[in-house]
Amino acid sequence: MTGGPPGRSGVLAVDSGGSGLRVAVRVVTGEAGAPGTAPRDAVPQGATAEEVTKEPVRTGPRGIDPGHLMEQLVPAVRSLTARTGVSRLAAAAVGAAGFGTLGDALRAELPGALAREFGVRRVALAADAVTAYVGALGVRPxxxxxxxxxxxxxxxxxxxxxxxxxxxxxxxxxxxxxxxxxxxxxxxxxxxxxxxxxxxxxxxxxxxxxxxxxxxxxxxxxxxxxxxxxxxxxxxxxxxxxxxxxxxxxxxxxxxxxxxxxxxxxxxxxxxxxxxxxxxxxxxxxxxxxxxxxxxxxxxxxxxVPAEGDPLHGATALATALAGNSLALPLDASLLHVVTSAPGEA
Amino acid sequence: MTGGPPGRSGVLAVDSGGSGLRVAVRVVTGEAGAPGTAPRDAVPQGATAEEVTKEPVRTGPRGIDPGHLMEQLVPAVRSLTARTGVSRLAAAAVGAAGFGTLGDALRAELPGALAREFGVRRVALAADAVTAYVGALGVRPxxxxxxxxxxxxxxxxxxxxxxxxxxxxxxxxxxxxxxxxxxxxxxxxxxxxxxxxxxxxxxxxxxxxxxxxxxxxxxxxxxxxxxxxxxxxxxxxxxxxxxxxxxxxxxxxxxxxxxxxxxxxxxxxxxxxxxxxxxxxxxxxxxxxxxxxxxxxxxxxxxxVPAEGDPLHGATALATALAGNSLALPLDASLLHVVTSAPGEA
Incomplete structure (x- = not known):
């Protein structure tokens, strides 16, 4: 996905919970895609396409299993980038239930895997409570x-x-x-x-x-x-x-x-x-x-106030802010962990 | 143990719980043993000797496992009858945790096994709550x-x-x-x-x-x-x-x-x-x-009132009452189940 001609840019959002993965790709507003690169049925800039998988990510002796998450994520992302015409993922945010206590393997391996697979270099890993927070209130106290x-x-x-x-x-x-x-x-x-x-x-x-x-x-x-x-x-x-x-x-x-x-x-x-x-x-x-x-x-x-949106909405907002270098939330290893890798690192 | 010359008569009491079996043999007061049949260190009539096993009785698909209970019970009873000089068990009472919901196999098999192994023909099977009751208050409302x-x-x-x-x-x-x-x-x-x-x-x-x-x-x-x-x-x-x-x-x-x-x-x-x-x-x-x-x-x-005694004390009282044909407590399949077998049945 990297290295090709400049195309439409997007962000990836994931909500990993007890009933499976919810995955979204959002076309990033403010970055114009090259004309003609999006397929006919692509969603417009700023809009989001979603997929759902049915299998909860396995938890093993090392906690939440990053390999099992990636197995399910790869086909979903391929489908979503095709549907949206997104050829470059500027950032990703993954909210996961159990991240605080079971997130060690995710922290160690998921940013690298996302960089290798999708070329994404800005990754936020978050507890599901954080994506729920941002989904409900946005970046507000x-x-x-x-x-x-x-x-x-x-x-x-x-x-x-x-x-x-x-x-x-x-x-x-x-x-x-x-x-x-x-x-x-x-x-x-x-x-x-x-x-x-x-x-x-x-x-x-x-x-x-x-x-x-x-x-x-x-x-x-x-x-x-x-x-x-x-x-x-x-x-x-x-x-x-x-x-x-x-x-x-x-x-x-x-x-x-x-x-x-x-x-x-x-x-x-x-x-x-x-x-x-x-x-x-x-x-x-x-x-x-x-x-x-x-x-x-x-x-x-x-x-x-009523909640603005759900945890996937929150993950999308996190990824969008990260793509725009405007993530104004406190970092905390067990709640919100951000990794930015250099182009050669993956 | 049956068929020999008439000897000292006793009752068997069992408390089966989460930490193993407690087993008692009590010399029944009022039935004189034949002179000279008790070993030197036997306890006097009316007194009780106890043994403890460390392994909780297994619970399988058929509930509490009567075979596993008997495996532990047989050596304990052999030792207790030897210590007390008891050559005939007039009755037995077994109180078991989980009896109400997991007692089907016990109800079906334990009275027969006790009759075959020890010649005991009057058997009370009880929930541990019943032996706790009788241990604490005796046969009183x-x-x-x-x-x-x-x-x-x-x-x-x-x-x-x-x-x-x-x-x-x-x-x-x-x-x-x-x-x-x-x-x-x-x-x-x-x-x-x-x-x-x-x-x-x-x-x-x-x-x-x-x-x-x-x-x-x-x-x-x-x-x-x-x-x-x-x-x-x-x-x-x-x-x-x-x-x-x-x-x-x-x-x-x-x-x-x-x-x-x-x-x-x-x-x-x-x-x-x-x-x-x-x-x-x-x-x-x-x-x-x-x-x-x-x-x-x-x-x-x-x-x-303070409790008179513990569940093993209650099981002993149940067995003693059963031996004397004086068990004046309500019967109930899931709480207190009594089986009397004829001499030829086992």
């Missing part, structure tokens, strides 16, 4: 609560990052999908036992989802994806919340936990914005209304 | 809270059993060792994050136990015995409770959960007794004092 199966809050005043929670389903992730689902199932078994805090409505839902409640431990504990099983019950808690006070209180408690985490990381100053992002948003107003109330109560100085 | 790594409450009016909690560390076991440890570790990471509900004292303890707190997820989640890892932190929560209000409130909440479970299963009537048993007792007054207070508040009609 504030706090983002990313609530999917788990929950993590990330904040920045643009000079340093702060994070809260994200400790996983046994130590925290308070207010995330697994937490909400687990709380709902605990209320179900409490109702079965005749203990306080039980909900007959959640017991009925649990039996619909998982069969007789006495078999629930046998359904849940042998599974390797227990947090996902727990989180699968969160929408049923949301369904019950309008009519069931126990379910409503679970969502209110989740909202308080989200506000606690946001408050722990949000910078001072009137310009701070706060957003909620991730699958939690899909639970709708039954969760979003108490979240807005709790954020307003705990973060009087910050403005709560 | 009331409620027992068995708090180890997990937590289950069992109650009876002597006509039926009721149970509460025992749902495992993700759905309940509220107030048990894993619950207390998990709550303590959540308070530790909250302190690290600067979220409300944190405890600097528990954070310091967590770092002493598990190393830097940012590495805690990597220590905990790969382990197969996560509940035991969580429960291993419970004693540290107890250590902190005198000086740390967050730790004290965790133990107070555990005590409330225990009282909730006891209240859900305790029969009405002035004669009901309530006891706490299991490893939780070893946490001492820092937990026992709030437990007594919460039980007194929730169960005004019942008398809180």
């Amino acid at each position: 504030g706090a983002v609560v990313a609530a999917g199966t788990g929950l993590i809050a990330l904040g920045t005043d643009l000079s340093r990052w702060r994070r809260a929670d994200g400790w996983g389903h046994l130590l925290g992730d308070c207010g995330g999908g697994a937490w909400i689902g687990r709380s709902g199932l605990e209320a179900a078994v409490r109702a079965h036992d005749g203990r306080p805090g039980g909900s007959a409505a959640l017991l009925a839902c649990a039996q619909e989802e998982f069969g007789p409640v006495t078999g629930l431990p046998g359904v849940l504990y042998p599974r390797a994806d227990r947090p996902a099983v727990l989180a699968s019950f969160a929408p049923r808690v949301a369904d019950c919340a309008a009519a069931d006070p126990v379910a409503a209180e679970i969502l209110r408690a989740a909202a308080r936990h989200m506000a606690d985490s946001a408050a722990a990381v949000c910078p001072a100053g009137e310009e701070a914005r706060v957003a909620l992002t991730g699958g939690g948003v899909r639970m709708g107003e039954v969760l979003l209304a108490p979240v807005r109330e709790e954020l307003a109560r705990r973060l009087t100085h910050a403005r709560t | 009331g409620a027992v809270v068995a708090a180890g790594t997990g937590l289950i409450a069992l109650g009876t009016d002597l006509s039926r059993w009721r149970r509460a909690d025992g749902w495992g560390h993700l759905l309940g076991d509220c107030g048990g060792g894993a619950w207390i440890g998990r709550s303590g570790l959540e308070a530790a990471v909250r302190a690290h994050d600067g979220r409300p509900g944190g405890s600097a004292a528990l954070l310091a303890c967590a770092q002493e136990e598990f190393g830097p707190v940012t590495g805690l997820p990597g220590v905990l989640y790969p382990r197969a015995d996560r509940p035991a890892v969580l429960a291993s932190f419970a004693p540290r929560v107890a250590d902190c409770a005198a000086a740390d209000p967050v730790a004290a409130e965790i133990l107070r909440a555990a005590a409330r959960h225990m009282a909730d479970s006891a209240a859900a299963v305790c029969p009405a009537g002035e004669e009901a007794r309530v006891a706490l048993t299991g490893g939780g007792v070893r946490m001492g007054e820092v937990l026992l004092a709030p437990v007594r207070e919460e039980l007194a508040r929730r169960l005004t009609h019942a008398r809180t």
Whole structure:
């Protein structure tokens, strides 16, 4: 892809998560492509084309496996550059779940592999919380609560990052999908036992989802994806919340936990914005209304806003800023790691 | 062992749990042994000799493995009958963790195996909660809270059993060792994050136990015995409770959960007794004092008493009652299952 006649320039963005890769190539605005180099169906400058792969990147003894990521990335990028008419990738940003603790091999090998394969010399590797942040708020000070199966809050005043929670389903992730689902199932078994805090409505839902409640431990504990099983019950808690006070209180408690985490990381100053992002948003107003109330109560100085976009949008924004030498975010080995290689290095 | 001259008669008791088997042979009071049949060092009538094995009984696709249990039981019983001079086992009681959900193969095969191997024709198979109950209260109406790594409450009016909690560390076991440890570790990471509900004292303890707190997820989640890892932190929560209000409130909440479970299963009537048993007792007054207070508040009609003995003591009492045809407890396939075989059946 390098060394040919000057063509249209673009950036590469990747979001690597539990359900596979999402890959985007964006035509960089402000760099004109040579006339006639783009195929007929190419997207216009500034626009983005996306592909999705179905296989999550493997995690091995060295952490997230850069070779397995590249295997899936190469055909997706070939297809996207062909579709967009991009002949030169000026920068790439890869956001990956688990990057902070499992990113050593990515840090060591991925920038070189991207340089060799695609000629890209500016690479940002980021935790998925960072791409979620930039996707939701852009490069602005504030706090983002990313609530999917788990929950993590990330904040920045643009000079340093702060994070809260994200400790996983046994130590925290308070207010995330697994937490909400687990709380709902605990209320179900409490109702079965005749203990306080039980909900007959959640017991009925649990039996619909998982069969007789006495078999629930046998359904849940042998599974390797227990947090996902727990989180699968969160929408049923949301369904019950309008009519069931126990379910409503679970969502209110989740909202308080989200506000606690946001408050722990949000910078001072009137310009701070706060957003909620991730699958939690899909639970709708039954969760979003108490979240807005709790954020307003705990973060009087910050403005709560809807997320602008998703983590792939964030990775695209990171790559675009990197291509324009304007990445104004704090660097941190476990959150946002940037490598710029010289032309001969790869 | 059968068919010889009449000798001293005894009963066999087994407690099968997460750390192996505890086995006891008790010389049955009221049946005189033939003079001279007991070796010099035999224990007197009514007394009990015990052995311990180190290997937990395997659980396979058919549940708890009766063959593996017998492999460990046979040498222990040979040794115990020799030590006690018992030449005839009138009855056996086996209490096993997981019996309710994983006891099918035990129900199908263990009574026959015990009859063939030891000539014992009256066999009680019980959930460990039942042997804990009988060990703590004997054959009396009331409620027992068995708090180890997990937590289950069992109650009876002597006509039926009721149970509460025992749902495992993700759905309940509220107030048990894993619950207390998990709550303590959540308070530790909250302190690290600067979220409300944190405890600097528990954070310091967590770092002493598990190393830097940012590495805690990597220590905990790969382990197969996560509940035991969580429960291993419970004693540290107890250590902190005198000086740390967050730790004290965790133990107070555990005590409330225990009282909730006891209240859900305790029969009405002035004669009901309530006891706490299991490893939780070893946490001492820092937990026992709030437990007594919460039980007194929730169960005004019942008398809180110390546990008389442990689950092996309970299994011994079950076997002794069975030998004397006086087992006055409700039968229930998943809690207490009794098989009496005719002499020719084995």
